[in-house]
Amino acid sequence: MTDASAASAAAPPAVRKSSLHQLDARTKKRNASEARFKAYGLGAVLIGVAFLVALLYAIISNGTPAFTQTFVTVEVPLEPEAVEAAEASFVKTSAYREIIYTALAERLAEAGIETDMGPEELGQILSSSEAGQMREFVLANPDRVGGTVEFRFFASSRVDGYSKGRVTRESLARDNNLSAAHLDLVDRMEAAGIVERSFNWDFIFGADASDSRPEQAGIGVAMLGSLFMMFVVLFLALPIGVAASIYLEEFAPRNRWTDLIEVNISNLAAVPSIVFGILGLAAFIQFGGLPQSAPLVGGLVLTLMTLPTIIISTRASLQSVPPSIRAAALGVGASKMQSVFHHVLPLAMPGILTGTIIGLAQALGETAPLLLIGMVGYIATNYPDGVASGFLDPNSAMPAQIYEWAKRADPAFYERAWGGIIILLLFLMTMNIVAILLRRRFERRW
Amino acid sequence: MDDLRLTERSVDQKEIKISASNVQVYYGETHAIRDVSVEIEDKTVTAFIGPSGCGKSTFLRCINRMNDTIDTARVSGDILIDGEDIYDKRVDPVQLRAKVGMVFQKPNPFPKSIYDNVAYGPRIHGLARNKADLDDIVERALRRGAIWNEVKDRLTAPGTGLSGGQQQRLCIARAVATEPEVLLMDEPCSALDPIATGQVEELIDELRESYSVVIVTHSMQQAARVSQKTAFFHLGNMVEFGETGKIFTNPEDSRTESYISGRIG
Numbered sequence: 001m002t003d004a005s006a007a008s009a010a011a012p013p014a015v016r017k018s019s020l021h022q023l024d025a026r027t028k029k030r031n032a033s034e035a036r037f038k039a040y041g042l043g044a045v046l047i048g049v050a051f052l053v054a055l056l057y058a059i060i061s062n063g064t065p066a067f068t069q070t071f072v073t074v075e076v077p078l079e080p081e082a083v084e085a086a087e088a089s090f091v092k093t094s095a096y097r098e099i100i101y102t103a104l105a106e107r108l109a110e111a112g113i114e115t116d117m118g119p120e121e122l123g124q125i126l127s128s129s130e131a132g133q134m135r136e137f138v139l140a141n142p143d144r145v146g147g148t149v150e151f152r153f154f155a156s157s158r159v160d161g162y163s164k165g166r167v168t169r170e171s172l173a174r175d176n177n178l179s180a181a182h183l184d185l186v187d188r189m190e191a192a193g194i195v196e197r198s199f200n201w202d203f204i205f206g207a208d209a210s211d212s213r214p215e216q217a218g219i220g221v222a223m224l225g226s227l228f229m230m231f232v233v234l235f236l237a238l239p240i241g242v243a244a245s246i247y248l249e250e251f252a253p254r255n256r257w258t259d260l261i262e263v264n265i266s267n268l269a270a271v272p273s274i275v276f277g278i279l280g281l282a283a284f285i286q287f288g289g290l291p292q293s294a295p296l297v298g299g300l301v302l303t304l305m306t307l308p309t310i311i312i313s314t315r316a317s318l319q320s321v322p323p324s325i326r327a328a329a330l331g332v333g334a335s336k337m338q339s340v341f342h343h344v345l346p347l348a349m350p351g352i353l354t355g356t357i358i359g360l361a362q363a364l365g366e367t368a369p370l371l372l373i374g375m376v377g378y379i380a381t382n383y384p385d386g387v388a389s390g391f392l393d394p395n396s397a398m399p400a401q402i403y404e405w406a407k408r409a410d411p412a413f414y415e416r417a418w419g420g421i422i423i424l425l426l427f428l429m430t431m432n433i434v435a436i437l438l439r440r441r442f443e444r445r446w
Numbered sequence: 447m448d449d450l451r452l453t454e455r456s457v458d459q460k461e462i463k464i465s466a467s468n469v470q471v472y473y474g475e476t477h478a479i480r481d482v483s484v485e486i487e488d489k490t491v492t493a494f495i496g497p498s499g500c501g502k503s504t505f506l507r508c509i510n511r512m513n514d515t516i517d518t519a520r521v522s523g524d525i526l527i528d529g530e531d532i533y534d535k536r537v538d539p540v541q542l543r544a545k546v547g548m549v550f551q552k553p554n555p556f557p558k559s560i561y562d563n564v565a566y567g568p569r570i571h572g573l574a575r576n577k578a579d580l581d582d583i584v585e586r587a588l589r590r591g592a593i594w595n596e597v598k599d600r601l602t603a604p605g606t607g608l609s610g611g612q613q614q615r616l617c618i619a620r621a622v623a624t625e626p627e628v629l630l631m632d633e634p635c636s637a638l639d640p641i642a643t644g645q646v647e648e649l650i651d652e653l654r655e656s657y658s659v660v661i662v663t664h665s666m667q668q669a670a671r672v673s674q675k676t677a678f679f680h681l682g683n684m685v686e687f688g689e690t691g692k693i694f695t696n697p698e699d700s701r702t703e704s705y706i707s708g709r710i711g
């Protein structure tokens with residue numbers, strides 16, 4: 001008050017008049033730098049979008065062919081004597097194969113397609129999985145023996161590649177699996193409706209296949225393995241992570257020990273994932289005696305890896321709850337725990353869920369630690385007959401399966417690797433959308 | 447300050463509700479409360495006045511042990527409520543806070559519905575036997591908080607969607623809903639218009655019938671209107687404590703006099 005009276009006693013400063021219709025130099029400079037900053041920002045966003053578009057284009061153009069497959073439809077007579085003879089022989093599939101080849105040759109003759117190829121040579125159009133497929137059918141349906149059954153066999157990967165434009169007559173010149181003459185035949189078979197390309201559910205739900213029959217390989221078993229691991233991660237990392245964060249953030253005293261723990265958690269988040277793989281190998285498999293290649297071990301390793309992410313994001317969202325809410329709860333006589341569980345946690349929930357799902361998505365896409373604990377099991381038989389049926393049975397995981405395929409020589413596997421990436425990305429996108437939806441749902445409660 | 451409407455009140459001898467002696471509060475190295483001793487009577491409104499930063503809120507928070515939640519805060523000295531030391535090892539601060547309600551300086555409603563804001567305390571303390579009971583408690587509390595008429599049609603609307611003044615009255619309703627024996631109010635009217643202020647002051651006067659109310663205020667007029675006892679704080683010391691009428695008309699300490707007449711602060 002004394003200050004105010006002193007100021008009013010002094011002579012009033014000269015007032016400098018300026019027009020509002022004219023920008024002064026400072027304002028111009030400020031506006032220019034703001035415009036520049038906006039341009040940088042927009043540029044950065046555009047570069048990011050351009051990379052994203054290029055990436056998506058590459059993935060989609062390379063990966064979509066993996067979802068369709070070329071099939072050969074053949075009616076095969078299941079004569080009882082032939083089937084019996086085949087079952088009695090030493091290499092049963094080769095006997096079945098002969099039946100199929102003969103049936104294929106007959107089918108061609110029926111369609112009026114003339115060829116001077118013998119059955120053996122003709123058979124190269126088919127995938128070598130054909131005999132197994134037929135035998136499985138016969139064993140499963142013994143009552144159909146005696147009749148004629150229409151089979152849809154996979155075409156061999158070269159024929160499939162031809163229909164997808166990957167294989168040409170020129171490229172077959174150096175290939176002894178198939179010849180240009182086969183392709184002429186395939187063209188005519190396609191016209192006759194014997195060969196056709198259609199959507200292949202086996203790629204999504206099937207099991208992996210050997211190097212020589214990429215057309216049969218599917219990602220289904222690896223998907224199951226990833227699913228098992230995600231269960232382990234979710235049911236371990238979420239409760240442990242959230243409980244640890246709540247304790248550290250709300251209950252723990254601030255002292256040297258908690259500081260140390262805090263620093264270590266931040267450090268853990270930055271540890272390369274392959275280190276967690278070695279740790280898992282040493283701790284769970286060698287010391288703990290758990291089996292190799294098991295989703296349980298994979299899940300444990302990924303839990304270790306995801307925990308810091310979940311703890312850090314949970315603590316951040318707990319910290320963002322205003323302290324006045326805690327004071328309000330304590331002020332009406334709520335206990336610490338009531339204040340946390342009734343007021344703080346619901347407010348922090350969107351952040352916790354987002355952090356958890358992002359952690360899970362990270363874990364789902366993680367490959368390196370899985371290679372070290374052998375989560376790259378080669379499983380060619382599908383659930384439920386296969387071994388990939390539980391938390392302790394050998395299995396693979398989606399990213400590990402993609403890596404496996406990308407490693408193999410046949411370009412048909414390369415295509416499947418891209419297809420696998422599409423499926424993996426679909427999973428990740430779904431998880432992120434779920435995260436956003438959950439966030440919205442919880443945030444509607446202000 | 448001749449516009450102070452000092453009302454003549456019968457100040458008979460009452461029981462001591464809160465008795466503080468030699469209270470010291472440190473925030474780390476900062477000595478925020480220096481050797482404060484005060485006796486607060488039951489069924490009385492006691493006002494804490496003083497310049498900003500002199501420790502009024504800090505001392506208020508000692509009475510319901512909210513300072514426990516501040517890591518750096520250290521409290522020493524004795525505070526007795528009904529003759530029991532509230533800093534005794536056997537005292538659970540949670541139980542204490544159910545008995546000593548608090549309205550904070552900044553309105554802090556829960557981000558829940560208006561109804562749930564008020565019902566929360568009674569719920570966790572099991573004060574309502576059934577839903578109708580709880581409805582009654584909520585309505586009574588909202589009426590006492592002088593906000594019932596404004597919110598009775600939107601009890602399910604979020605408490606955070608109210609205006610600042612309405613939020614503060616909601617917080618008052620929330621505090622009285624748990625039926626505390628002592629009500630601590632930290633500048634409850636700083637965000638209120640004169641009408642709502644009048645209503646809150648009426649409420650305080652009404653609460654005096656059964657509770658002991660401690661109110662921090664920056665408004666000398668308010669202190670004079672609602673309180674029977676006034677304590678003047680300055681730089682962490684309690685400079686003067688006595689009958690409100692006496693503090694405002696005939697203070698003993700020169701600092702009190704200069705503050706009241708607007709020369710320091």
Ligand SMILES: Nc1ncnc2c1ncn2[C@@H]1O[C@H](COP(=O)(O)OP(=O)(O)OP(=O)(O)O)[C@@H](O)[C@H]1O
Pocket residue numbers: 473476478496497498499500501502503504505516518551
């Ligand atoms: N949490 C805290 N940590 C450290 N110092 C604090 C804390 N709270 C208050 N103080 C300090 O203690 C002193 C008293 O603060 P207090 O909030 O009690 O003042 P006040 O009288 O309520 O002021 P106002 O009228 O502005 O609300 C101040 O110097 C303040 O800086």
Ligand SMILES: [Mg+2]
Pocket residue numbers: 502503504551632
């Ligand atoms: Mg204050």
